[in-house]
Amino acid sequence: MSLQVQLLPTSSGDHTQSQPLTTYRVNRTIAIDAGSLGFALSGVELATIEHVVLTHSHLDHTASLPIAIDSAFTHLTRPMRVYAAAPTLAAVRKHLFNDEIWVDFSQFKIPGTDQPCLEWVEMPPRQSIVLDGVRILPIPVTHPVPTVGLIVQTESASVVFTSDTWKTDEIWAEAAKLPNLKAVFVECSFPDEMEKLARDSGHLTPRLVAEEAAKLGRQVPIYCVHLKPSMREKLQQQLAPYADRGIAPAEIGKIYAWP
Ligand SMILES: [Zn+2]
Numbered sequence: 001m002s003l004q005v006q007l008l009p010t011s012s013g014d015h016t017q018s019q020p021l022t023t024y025r026v027n028r029t030i031a032i033d034a035g036s037l038g039f040a041l042s043g044v045e046l047a048t049i050e051h052v053v054l055t056h057s058h059l060d061h062t063a064s065l066p067i068a069i070d071s072a073f074t075h076l077t078r079p080m081r082v083y084a085a086a087p088t089l090a091a092v093r094k095h096l097f098n099d100e101i102w103v104d105f106s107q108f109k110i111p112g113t114d115q116p117c118l119e120w121v122e123m124p125p126r127q128s129i130v131l132d133g134v135r136i137l138p139i140p141v142t143h144p145v146p147t148v149g150l151i152v153q154t155e156s157a158s159v160v161f162t163s164d165t166w167k168t169d170e171i172w173a174e175a176a177k178l179p180n181l182k183a184v185f186v187e188c189s190f191p192d193e194m195e196k197l198a199r200d201s202g203h204l205t206p207r208l209v210a211e212e213a214a215k216l217g218r219q220v221p222i223y224c225v226h227l228k229p230s231m232r233e234k235l236q237q238q239l240a241p242y243a244d245r246g247i248a249p250a251e252i253g254k255i256y257a258w259p
């Protein structure tokens with residue numbers, strides 16, 4: 001079974017490489033984060049997403065989840081499952097699906113069925129889950145709210161997603177052990193001169209990405225995401241010298257695939 005990863009645009013028809021919101025589509029049925037999920041995909045296509053794995057509660061990773069389930073629910077044939085660590089699930093349920101900002105779709109049935117539209121599934125850190133043949137292992141990273149990076153594996157390929165993080169060790173150490181590691185999607189939010197803000201807000205800079213990637217002890221493609229849109233050009237300039245180490249911005253919309 002192959003592994004495919006697509007960084008979704010922030011909204012449908014957005015052909016820029018601007019990325020204020022984060023969602024990856026993994027194969028056909030899995031989404032990692034829901035920043036742009038409900039803005040980038042339409043109802044029928046959204047209904048093919050059976051599993052939404054949230055790395056943390058921040059709005060750029062959860063903003064479109066209420067819209068996604070609302071767009072999808074009449075097309076669903078089974079519940080959309082949302083997986084996250086307990087504090088993230090609690091935050092999303094309390095602050096988004098609280099019957100004030102949005103209704104709690106786990107309380108509603110898919111039309112014509114006895115199944116709920118949405119199911120909340122706790123995903124404890126360091127315990128892997130298997131979704132449609134894809135194994136996902138959440139590893140805590142360094143961010144102001146509880147956050148996990150994800151190690152995503154099929155039998156033949158492993159890809160790592162750091163999510164939002166400052167310098168962190170465990171996920172890089174786990175990644176270094178993977179014999180079939182194909183790529184790391186790492187965040188790179190701020191330019192080098194804003195390193196203090198990066199540290200205070202739990203993010204990385206190009207220089208720090210290179211430092212972190214060196215923990216792998218070998219070269220694999222390092223795709224940078226979460227580039228703050230207003231600083232994208234500067235970040236691209238600062239990442240350019242690391243191209244020979246395989247470090248470059250990820251291309252939004254492109255399907256990265258490994259057999
Ligand atoms: Zn964040």
Ligand SMILES: [Zn+2]
Nearest residue numbers: 058060061164
């Ligand atoms: Zn973020």
